[in-house]
Amino acid sequence: KYNFSAGPAALPDQVLQQAQAELADWQGKGLSIMEMSHRSDEFVSVATAAEQDLRDLMQIPDHYKVLFLQGGATSQFGMIPMNLLGQKTQADYINTGIWSKKAIAEAKRYAQVNVVASTEAENFTRVPRADELNLSAEAAYLHYTSNETIGGLEFDYIPDAGQTPLVVDMSSDILSQPVEVSRFGLIYAGAQKNIGPAGLTVVIVREDLLGQALPTTPTMYDYKVHADADSMHNTPPTFAWYLAGLVFKWLKAQGGVEGIAEINLRKARKLYAAIDASDFYANPIALPNRSIMNVPFTLADTQLESRFLVEAEAAGLLNLQGHRSVGGMRASIYNAVSETAVEALIEFMQHFEKTRA
Ligand code: PLP
Numbered sequence: 001k002y003n004f005s006a007g008p009a010a011l012p013d014q015v016l017q018q019a020q021a022e023l024a025d026w027q028g029k030g031l032s033i034m035e036m037s038h039r040s041d042e043f044v045s046v047a048t049a050a051e052q053d054l055r056d057l058m059q060i061p062d063h064y065k066v067l068f069l070q071g072g073a074t075s076q077f078g079m080i081p082m083n084l085l086g087q088k089t090q091a092d093y094i095n096t097g098i099w100s101k102k103a104i105a106e107a108k109r110y111a112q113v114n115v116v117a118s119t120e121a122e123n124f125t126r127v128p129r130a131d132e133l134n135l136s137a138e139a140a141y142l143h144y145t146s147n148e149t150i151g152g153l154e155f156d157y158i159p160d161a162g163q164t165p166l167v168v169d170m171s172s173d174i175l176s177q178p179v180e181v182s183r184f185g186l187i188y189a190g191a192q193k194n195i196g197p198a199g200l201t202v203v204i205v206r207e208d209l210l211g212q213a214l215p216t217t218p219t220m221y222d223y224k225v226h227a228d229a230d231s232m233h234n235t236p237p238t239f240a241w242y243l244a245g246l247v248f249k250w251l252k253a254q255g256g257v258e259g260i261a262e263i264n265l266r267k268a269r270k271l272y273a274a275i276d277a278s279d280f281y282a283n284p285i286a287l288p289n290r291s292i293m294n295v296p297f298t299l300a301d302t303q304l305e306s307r308f309l310v311e312a313e314a315a316g317l318l319n320l321q322g323h324r325s326v327g328g329m330r331a332s333i334y335n336a337v338s339e340t341a342v343e344a345l346i347e348f349m350q351h352f353e354k355t356r357a
Helices: 013-022 041-058 072-084 098-107 223-228 238-253 256-276 302-314 339-356
Strands: 064-069 090-095 112-118 139-145 166-169 186-190 201-206 294-299 329-332
Touching (some): 013 238, 041 064, 041 238, 041 256, 072 186, 098 112, 098 166, 256 339, 294 302, 302 329, 302 339
Parallel strands (some): 090 112, 090 139, 139 166
Antiparallel strands (some): 294 329
């Protein structure tokens, strides 16, 4: 079976098999990694290796901290203004869809939010161009969502905010292709797409941005507390952290981010080409902004949608239903979704069109 879920998403088979083999007895200790103290030598070495592997994969410079937190990307929507506003009261946000809007709504609880560009009037079918960003001099940071998981809309450039720290929600495209970490003040991502199971949130933050949390910030929401404690201020999500470590090792074996990016681009190109080659399927996103991770598409005859899903499932192609807020179909083709899976989907789509059109 092939899993096209948007998240929690497919994990590499090898990772699941290794975790299964290690689950009950960690290296002959007679107990599971899940049952160990997070401060034990065993777990600390798992945690340290995972961080180092992520640093290697993304070439994270030394003056950035990598935090392994809980609360999902949604908690970051609040933690970011609490931690980064400092003495300022304003923050700039780019609006490209549902996840940007959620980040904006939460930030408004703490800051004066300037929506510096939005493509909502165009139904979020493209991202704003660099020359459309109306940045404000008073903003503490500029926030954007590099990949809108629901809309299938991805930035094809990194916005330039000058001296203002750039903050990005990379939940659904982290580790999918190389990025220059030094362009960012802060990168965050819920784990449940390209990193590992749900329950873990990765934050990569430039050290000089730490230590200016609003006085009312709960201890657990203060990045500096977690940075100073190596993400072990309290009990971290140990099993998810361990599994993320296995995914990082798997990714290194795929040739790292560069290696997987080549495969990802090929997968996406093939799928969009199949959609574009037919009048039966459609995707509305401007070509340069089509997501390489989440591919939404519609059927010319919406009456056929439920039959499409039933037959796809029978053919072993799972979780192709679009997000409940937008309908249609969506194939999420994260790192762990193989090229073979994408080819099977394309073959099914072509067969379905021939027999139903
Ligand atoms: N941001 C983006 C781009 C997402 O895709 C998601 C979840 O799918 C979230 C934020 C919310 O993440 P979480 O469920 O980890 O809070």
